[in-house]
Amino acid sequence: MVDLKGQYAKIKGEVDQAILDVLETTAFINGKQVTDFSRNLSVYLGIDNVIPCANGTDALQIALMGLGLEPGDEVITPSFTFIATTEVVALLRLKPVFADVDPKTFCMDPASLEKQITNKTRAVVPVHLYGQSAPMKEIMDLADKYGLKVVEDNAQAIGSDYTYPDGKKYKTGTIGTVGTTSFFPSKNLGAYGDGGALFTRDNLLAENFRMIANHGQKKRYYHEIIGCNSRLDSIQAAILNIKLPLLDEYISKRRIAADFYDHAFAGHPKIRTPYRASYTRHVFHQYTLILEGADRNKLNEYLAAKNVPSMIYYPVPAHRQNMFASFQSGMQQLEVTDWLTERVISLPMHTELDTEQLGFICNSVLEFLN
Numbered sequence: 343m344v345d346l347k348g349q350y351a352k353i354k355g356e357v358d359q360a361i362l363d364v365l366e367t368t369a370f371i372n373g374k375q376v377t378d379f380s381r382n383l384s385v386y387l388g389i390d391n392v393i394p395c396a397n398g399t400d401a402l403q404i405a406l407m408g409l410g411l412e413p414g415d416e417v418i419t420p421s422f423t424f425i426a427t428t429e430v431v432a433l434l435r436l437k438p439v440f441a442d443v444d445p446k447t448f449c450m451d452p453a454s455l456e457k458q459i460t461n462k463t464r465a466v467v468p469v470h471l472y473g474q475s476a477p478m479k480e481i482m483d484l485a486d487k488y489g490l491k492v493v494e495d496n497a498q499a500i501g502s503d504y505t506y507p508d509g510k511k512y513k514t515g516t517i518g519t520v521g522t523t524s525f526f527p528s529k530n531l532g533a534y535g536d537g538g539a540l541f542t543r544d545n546l547l548a549e550n551f552r553m554i555a556n557h558g559q560k561k562r563y564y565h566e567i568i569g570c571n572s573r574l575d576s577i578q579a580a581i582l583n584i585k586l587p588l589l590d591e592y593i594s595k596r597r598i599a600a601d602f603y604d605h606a607f608a609g610h611p612k613i614r615t616p617y618r619a620s621y622t623r624h625v626f627h628q629y630t631l632i633l634e635g636a637d638r639n640k641l642n643e644y645l646a647a648k649n650v651p652s653m654i655y656y657p658v659p660a661h662r663q664n665m666f667a668s669f670q671s672g673m674q675q676l677e678v679t680d681w682l683t684e685r686v687i688s689l690p691m692h693t694e695l696d697t698e699q700l701g702f703i704c705n706s707v708l709e710f711l712n
């Protein structure tokens with residue numbers, strides 16, 4: 343699904359040197375590279391506060407910890423997402439409530455979101471799934487109307503943007519109260535290990551998040567609030583400093599691969615290619631098809647036999663996971679989520695796909711369907 347080796351080969355000299363530099367200084371934790379990366383990312387995103395942390399799941403957890411929610415408060419997330427988005431809600435003894443998604447964008451459907459809002463709802467976590475922004479204007483309008491905090495899960499869409507109807511444009515993750523991301527190796531901006539970050543325009547919140555990620559302390563050994571230990575290490579930051587300037591080039595390579603796929607599958611009666619909302623630039627963390635009138639599990643097997651990887655993201659939506667059984671979330675009616683869960687399949691998507699590979703993948707898919 344990804345070709346991390348091919349991507350590394352092109353930047354090997356720089357990356358190896360940057361790692362050696364960290365080894366020389368032995369500042370493995372909170373080295374200069376971490377401060378530099380936070381500043382570089384803050385410039386890239388156009389936001390004052392970037393708080394690095396250990397991974398994207400921690401970023402979500404720290405975000406929710408820092409918002410001052412009380413046990414039992416309701417937090418609305420999509421069910422059609424990676425489990426981390428909702429897992430942290432339950433972990434913090436908050437109550438996960440699920441909204442359905444839009445069948446075109448795969449992102450949170452504002453109408454379903456509004457239906458799930460009660461007088462206990464405190465926060466909403468839209469996910470920019472597969473690399474495409476959720477409809478942020480509608481979500482922010484509802485958040486304003488009902489006084490909700492907004493945590494944007496930007497783990498799959500770093501570098502994407504959202505344009506308001508009046509033309510104002512923001513990077514995804516910088517619109518809500520706080521945005522979070524992951525630098526897991528296969529993400530669009532991937533480290534060579536774990537990493538994550540939070541972003542916010544609110545300086546007080548930023549200070550809170552920083553303290554939480556550092557055992558609740560501002561001054562060493564004086565712990566003001568309950569926190570955790572969540573750090574981006576210097577080696578990962580050094581690698582990210584090299585990859586961040588390449589992110590836009592990586593995104594355009596993904597978009598070129600997506601165009602190739604779109605073109606090959608255009609008009610096929612059994613394939614729905616990814617919808618591209620006009621308010622955003624899709625950064626194609628995943629290239630995900632909807633198959634109709636064909637068994638996507640059989641396609642998955644057919645491709646595997648030809649050494650073409652494909653994946654189902656995600657085979658079980660959050661509201662049907664056993665971990666949430668006590669919330670009776672499986673009783674919830676999420677028609678679009680359930681419908682999509684049966685029909686989506688993702689094809690290889692990364693920065694190193696060449697036309698020969700893409701052609702072979704497309705032909706293999708078409709062979710199976712014809």
Ligand SMILES: *Cc1c(COP(=O)(O)O)cnc(C)c1O
Binds near residue numbers: 423426526
């Ligand atoms: C990857 C991912 C996360 C979690 O990131 P980790 O760094 O693996 O903890 C959270 N949400 C979404 C949507 C993701 O894709």
